[in-house]
Amino acid sequence: MVENRPLTNIVTHGVLILGAAVFVLPIWIAFVASTHTGREVNRGLTLWPGDQFIANYTTALTEGVATAGAPPLALMLFNSTVMALAIAVGKITISLLSAFAIVYFRFPFRVLAFWTIFVTLMLPVEVRILPTFEVVAGLGLLNSYAGLSIPLIASATATFLFRQFFMTVPDELTEAARIDGAGPLRFFRDILVPLSRTNLAALFVILFIYGWNQYLWPLLVTTDESYYTIVMGIQRMLATSDQLPEWHLIMATAILAMIPPVLVIVLMQRLFVRGLVEVEK
């Protein structure tokens, strides 16, 4: 900062703290609501946590919100974890392989392959909802972990990120490896993948959050409650037309649904920021 005037300093910090407070407020209220009984919440306006923390979270995790036909949260959390991990690992794996092919080989249809992958950028699920659903249904993948994850693991951005990174790997390393008797697969395993470690980790953080936060896709391909993910399942709890929503449990669900990705971001902030900036390059 160029100036060092106490007043500007106070204003600056004031704005920032206010901003941070606005960001934290919804979470705080949600947390507070999740620690009271349903009746207390429905009476309105509580700002301080109650004593139902253990009771509410136990109910939510083991029984779920019975009235709304949503399964226990423990199962939904498990489904979300499987889906997020499968998507992150799957995207990274097939993108690494295809970037390796595109950068380190010359072969007929290489450019065509590149553009095919590129086109996926322009076709998010949202613009091809029904036909994609039909394909997945036709393949018998509805209500399965494969159906939840595989259709989402094609990734142009991850492929481009790795392609960009591979282009910066010095050619001499490849040549040294060739002289050292490493073929393409050994070079990939021993040199390229270890060199990509940081990029892999950064991408993993981004993609885990991406996978965890999927909403429309699980909504489309699951009808069996036992495959619901938590982010998608939460809407079922609200959709009770005949009685009041059980807000204390819904808020407990919301808190549980955001803990894993928030933890990932906060704990791996550096990797996350790096990943985000790299992906958008």
Next chain:
Amino acid sequence: MRTKRVVFRSLWLPYLLIAPQIAITAIFFLWPAGQAIYQSFLRQDAFGLRTEFVGLENFARLVNDPLYLKSFTTTLVFSALVAGISMGVALLLAVMADRVLRSALFYRTLLIWPYAVAPAVAGVLWFFLFNPTIGIAAYFLARLGYEWNHYASGTDAMALIVIAAAWRQVSYNFLFFLAGLQAIPGSLTEAAAMDAAGPFKRFWTIQLPLLSPTVFFLLVVNLVYAFFDTFGIVHATTRGGPGNDTAILVFEVWRDAFEGLDLGFSAAQSVVLMAIVIALTAIQFRYIERRVEY
């Protein structure tokens, strides 16, 4: 397109390596997209028994459907508000955080995590906060004399989804603005300070112009976000209501396909959305190309 100067030779390995990506792309992206285009020229009866080719009729229906046109306007208003508000707030916070370099990382930690909250969950949080009977925000608004009710008022419902969508996106914009600001050489602001430019003047004449590529980039990203990634917010909270006032395009496609079972009509909407994404992506990539030149 470039490869390495040094490449490996193999007749089959590259195909094997690229096969999974291409297979998934073909099966779950290209084929459905082609189907969407194909179906947009068909009409099916409600039981899927009869299908006939109707040419551009589905598109003609779109153009003449007041609900669809309203959804278009809704989406534009929604997107403009989300992009404007989330970028404005983020820029303000980023400028402030940039001024207190030593604590910038601390504030970044406080501000980035909402990005991890799924749009649908963000929607549910604000839905609760603004709940007309028990929500704390609605309570304070009532104290101020405003009777908030997003079940009855389209404006309130729109405000609700805008807030939920923008709240989450501020984190993302903040990160990029802060990175952009920190990339501006300190000597520039110092030189401007010696030229007797105060903080405000410096922001308008030095920082903002230098940030303009970031602003443009974020604008595109935010529009894409508002168009496509906010389905969860609408679906989990307002369900397009009241009276279709919050039925954005993506929600409309979904509803026509899964609740209205009007396949051709839904497919035609998909094609329109596809055109929008392609346009936005093209703009984004033209911009990236230009950035590469510099």
Next chain:
Amino acid sequence: MTAITLRNVSKTYPGGVEAIKGVSLDIGDGEFLVLVGPSGCGKSTLLRMIAGLETITAGEISIGERVVNNLEPAERDIAMVFQNYALYPHMSVRQNLEYGLKNRRMARDEIARRVEKAAGILGIAELLARKPRQLSGGQRQRVAMGRAIVREPAAFLFDEPLSNLDAKLRVQMRAEIRHLQRSLGTTSVYVTHDQLEAMTLADRIVVLNGGVVEQVGTPMEVYERPASLFVASFIGSPAMNLVPLQQARERAAIAGLVNGSVPSGLSTDAVLGVRPEDMTVGENGAGADAVRFAFTVTAVEAVGAESYVHGNLQGGAGDIAVRMPGYHRLEPGTVLSAVTAPEKLHFFAGASGQRVDRAGAAQ
């Protein structure tokens, strides 16, 4: 042991650029051959063709008994030291040294033995656990050499291995490479653009220009009898004085020539070459057959133990530099004479640039 043979080797890139135009070389067993030339002359390409990193458009390369044209680099039994060292950044020094051996499925104890031995020779034993980024430039250079040594290959290939080091380290490493190659006795091909490096390291030098071999010879042969105008200008520091001949009375003549004559049979577009260090200033100690040039001093460069006097030859275009021992203060404009022996004059045909040897002892 291993000789390397190149027969009419050519390289044409897909765009049609001819990088190497029919090069033939015989590299003897245990020989240290240096490829030298300006950037773009094809020296690195040629080395990389021997390594198997570039394909061969035409011709034949053999290493030992085998024609290696279609062999992978790993199958050629060569080791290479790269300009930027190309150490695997994520592996420790030990892992870097071991990698090529492990890929060849060598027994563990043999790998360990070779690594210890190479580390001992190069004095990097205490660095084995480190990562490349924790090493200084000179240490990285040693590790790169170690990676070549552990392989105990039929030949070492060096691609400008010293150009990333500072001047002092370069001199030191130069001596070490020379010593190492002599003691291991491994056939080596070394690429550099630095003629001083070439002179000090090589058993024989190959001067390349535009993908063509200009001259092959021992350093002293190349220095004393440059085969072409290009070699004359490239080898030697400071560079050889090159003065175009002039036409005078139907004959080729040299500007400023006071005593001596131009050999007969030279055309007027020929070029005279004479090294600054082969000339002295003044008249003392010159025999009757000495060649003398009159020149006007333009500048004096003192480099400590000696000075270089720059000047214009009298009566025509042509600049020369003359070495003088010690320090001299000379006013620009002073007219001096530069003296040399007739056998120190080199002549090159104008059109081809080829050396013209004086027929007999024509003076």
